[in-house]
Amino acid sequence: MTTVSVSSLVNFLNPSDQEFIARVAALRSPDVTATHPNPPHIPSPQSISEHFGRIVARWDPHPFTTQERQQIRLEGLRYLVIARQIEEVQRDIYPRQLPAEVRAQLVFARQSYMLRYFRLFRINDLPTEILDNIIRFVVWDSMKRPVAARLRITWTCRRWREVAIEDSTLWNAVWFRGPQLDRAWAWFERARSAPLDVRIDGDPEADDLEDEQVDTETAMTTVNLTSESNMTDADMRQMLMRLFSKLATIRMLIVVVDDWKSALVVLELLGTFGPSSGVPMLTRFELHRGGLKNEHRKSLTWPHVIAQPFLGGVLPPTLSYLSLNGVPIDWSGSVLQNLTTLDIRRLPATHSPDVHRFREVLMNCPRLQKLSMDGAGPKFEEENTEHLPPVELPHLRTLVVADFSRQYAMFLFSLISATAVNDLTLMNLCGDDYLPLFLQLHSTFPKVKLLxxxxxxxxxxxxxxxxxxxxxxxxxxxxxxxxxxxxxxxxxxxxxxxxxxxxxxxxxxxxxxxxxxxxxxxxxxxxxxxxxxxxxxxxxxxxxxxxxxxxxxxxxxxxxxxxxxxxxxxxxxxxxxxx
Known part of the structure; x- marks a missing residue:
């Protein structure tokens, strides 16, 4: 492919344009200060802008014929050559300034070119697969505003809308929220069989998120089920029944609710649908009862709940991230292994795993990188573990221990050995003198960089x-x-x-x-x-x-x-x- 420079196209301009460019080129001589002895009236930048505004307002969008496209290309190329020639002279004579009439002509040429450039919208000349890759990059590179990005893509032109809607990977992060449920279900359908990332947020204390904002870490979908939306546990059941028709394609599922009934519905339906679908793509699951802030965590009472095995007791083959916050599972009947993140919070002793089962879960996760125990851990059975060696966690880099008594915290740290921890969090260890705990932790985490x-x-x-x-x-x-x-x-x-x-x-x-x-x-x-x-x-x-x-x-x-x-x-x- 041969490349044609803009300067070489000067000879193809009409004679009047070539004459004007020659007068501008003469400004390179210090003796020449103007291109015309009696310059005409010089329009102001505002009048030039108003001129183009009137042209745009009168424009009637329509499909171009081949002749129209060619004519617009030639006109755009003409103004591009003129603008570039003036810019070259401006660069050559710096710091001298161009005459006012030439500067006005440069502004006019630039805007004339841009007007025609955008009418042609030449990006649509690209093959569909290349255009699709560009659209994906634009959408997912705008992690803080992907909702707006996807909508604007479909509003731009007919071809972009067709390309975007046919690409199921653009719609697999759906946003369910209040009055936007119809739009969310439309995106759910557009995702077809693409891996789905789903977040259900039913915490009335949660921050009021804007439509264009998502979780920057996971780009999850958000279902806003606040108390103001009048979403009941029956509504949750109905929504999940439809959502779980694609359970086999769900890759990430994060659920934040504020009431017991909704939380139990989630666990129940996962136990019902999980064994039949096998959840082959599920890599991350989080269930938070009582919201993510948990300012009133102590007042969240536990009724009589019969815990059920997680996912009905089936093995989730790709699950690597599990977070359970204030919700019970049957630990002995659940298959938990090969996790890289285990995050458990606010579990009473009645719904905690016994120490042997807890050790077994840790040993079944040799690649564990993050362990968070916030008011949740194994049952306190110090006498049954005093002769057991600590579980080796060689790949653990992040450790969170929070909201425990001194004796329990010391018991907890005696269960594990994780010398590679890089990020250590100690929270709500108060109400007693925890100095014995810190004495125990001496030289336990030599690689900590973030405390x-x-x-x-x-x-x-x-x-x-x-x-x-x-x-x-x-x-x-x-x-x-x-x-x-x-x-x-x-x-x-x-x-x-x-x-x-x-x-x-x-x-x-x-x-x-x-x-x-x-x-x-x-x-x-x-x-x-x-x-x-x-x-x-x-x-x-x-x-x-x-x-x-x-x-x-x-x-x-x-x-x-x-x-x-x-x-x-x-x-x-x-x-x-x-x-």
Whole structure:
């Protein structure tokens, strides 16, 4: 294929255009300052814009004949050549400016070209498979607004609509929400046999999401079943009956409900349909009762519930991600293996697995990478496990332990060995002195880089503080700290005033402070710099940001960048560490 430069097309222009370009080219000489001795009236940019606005308003869209397409191409090429020739002269004479009449002609030529370029819409000359790939890239590269992206694609022109609707992979992330249910079911049908990603959100406390917003991690579909939508458990049953007609193609299913009946309907229908379909494509399943925020988690009472085996007791061959939040399953009758993520929350002892079954589940998941136990774990059977070795989890990188008594937390940590943990979260370990737990954790997680400590309690006496500092020393790679609701003495753990040459957490550079006294934060940041371990970034909550005075903000920003972090947001540094 030969490439034709725009400059070589000058000779194909009509004589008047060639004469104008020659006059513009003469401006390269310093002695030439104008293209015309008596320039005509120069239209303003506003008048040029109004001129093209009138042309667009009068335009009657219609299918082009072959002759019309050729004529528009030639006209567009004419204005493109003129614009490029003027731009070349402008570049050659810089910093001198073009005469005003030439600048106006350049604006006119550019807009004339763009008007014809978009009328031709030459992207439609591409083969269908290439156009389809481009559309997929545009839709899924707009993860925060894929709903709007898909709709606008189908509104653009007849061909784009046909290409998009025929591509089932554009519609497999469906959005069910309130009055948009009809649209969602239309997308459900357009997905045909493509793998489906489904999220059902029935938490009345959940944030009010915009139509163009989705889960950026999973691009799940969202079914908004808030109390305002009057969706009952019977409605949930009816919807799932239709949805599970494609259970064999569902790849991700996330359900967030606020009531027991709806949660039990989900488990029941999964147990009914699961054995027949075999759920061959299901890779991720989450069921959250009581919402994702769980501010009132203690008041969520448990009625008498007969737990059923997950998925009717069948083996989900591709399931790698399982999250159960405040819902029961029959652990002994469920087949759980080869998981990479196990997330269990808010389970009473009556619905928890016994310790031997829990160990068996962990041993059946040798590739486990994330283990989250938030108020949920095996039954407390310390006397039955004291002679058992801990379960080795060599690939575990993220560990979350939250909302346990001191004795239970120590029991829990005695069950596992996970020296490769990179991200450690300890939350709601309060109401007692947890110093014995931190003594137990000394040298247990040597590779931790990201540490989250929310609401932890320990002895703040001299011996306790020294022991806590030794615990921090056992994580020498720590570089990112998230902290909230801790005693002020916690921040003093990072300084050894009697051994300045041996700093605590020398690689710690990023701190996410959700709740701290502003004076303590300022003093801590100053001391880190004074001790030769300065911070490189401080993230603060919006609430903490409102408590900082302008003087404190100025002093903090003088030490390192300061940024507000919305609740639940992920920082770039955190994303890098999680890779």
């Amino acid at each position: 989250t400590t929310y609401s932890i309690q320990f002895d703040v006496g001299p011996q306790g503080l020294a022991a806590m500092t030794r615990w921090l020393d056992s994580m020498p790679n720590l570089c990112y700290l998230r902290v909230a609701n801790v005693a002020n003495q916690f921040f003093g753990l990072f300084f050894r005033r009697d051994d300045l040459g041996n700093p605590v957490s020398p690689h710690l550079t990023v701190v996410d402070c959700q709740s701290i006294e502003p004076v303590i934060l300022l003093q801590w940041a100053n001391d880190r710099k004074k001790f030769g371990t300065p911070l490189r970034k401080i993230y603060i909550s919006e609430e903490l940001g409102a408590r900082l005075t302008p003087e404190q903000i100025s002093e903090l920003t003088g030490l390192c960048p300061l940024a507000k972090l919305p609740r639940g947001a992920t920082t770039p540094e955190e994303e890098v560490l999680s890779l």
